[in-house]
Amino acid sequence: MPRILAIDYGIKRTGIAVTDELQIIASGLTTVPSETVIVFLNDYFSKEDVTKVLIGxxxxxxxxxxxxxxxxxxxxxxxxxxxxxxxxxxVDERFTSKMALQTMIDSGLKKKQRQNKALVDEIAATILLQDYLTRKMI
Incomplete structure (x- = not known):
């Protein structure tokens, strides 16, 4: 089964998350500079079967x-x-960045690690995708 990919696009950075092949679990893939996201996706799509892209x-x-x-x-x-x-x-991306930060706090990351904006963007994309998967199953 092809994957679903989620994009949390920002002016500077873009967080990207992807499902497993069964479209059950969302995982953070990476964060890339926004000016390179099309190049990154072109490479990714050439290697992986993706059926749909969610854009916040x-x-x-x-x-x-x-x-x-x-x-x-x-x-x-x-x-x-x-x-x-x-x-x-x-898809509506309201609160995903705040939820990502709270997830980082809840998982015990130190303050210095929580200041990593690239990680926040990747987690936000993962939350966006997991929320979509949860709604799809209902």
């Missing part, structure tokens, strides 16, 4: 688009141009 959709508390929406929309357009046959699903 930033929203404010009231459900309106956030100030980073134009940046994400440009990335989505670039992604669609680079991978026209890949299925994309936009």
């Amino acid at each position: 959709e930033p929203k404010q508390m009231n459900g309106q688009a956030s100030e980073s929406t134009p940046v994400i929309e440009k990335f989505v357009a670039d992604f669609e141009a680079a991978f026209p046959d890949m299925k994309i699903e936009r």
Whole structure:
């Protein structure tokens, strides 16, 4: 079974998570500089069978688009141009960064380790993907 990949796109860094081949468990894959994410994904897609990509959709508390929406929309357009046959699903990413930080605290990471923004982005993508998998099973 092909994998599902999740992207937590940011201005500087992009967190990426992926499912196992049975689409049961989400795992952090990596964090890459945002300007290289298309190149990274091109390489990854050439090696792994991916059926769908989830892209985080930033929203404010009231459900309106956030100030980073134009940046994400440009990335989505670039992604669609680079991978026209890949299925994309936009998912609400509210609270994923806060949940990632809380996960790091709960797992006992020291303050210095919690300041690793790349790790926060990767965990946020993993939370986004695991939440999607959980909702899919219900």
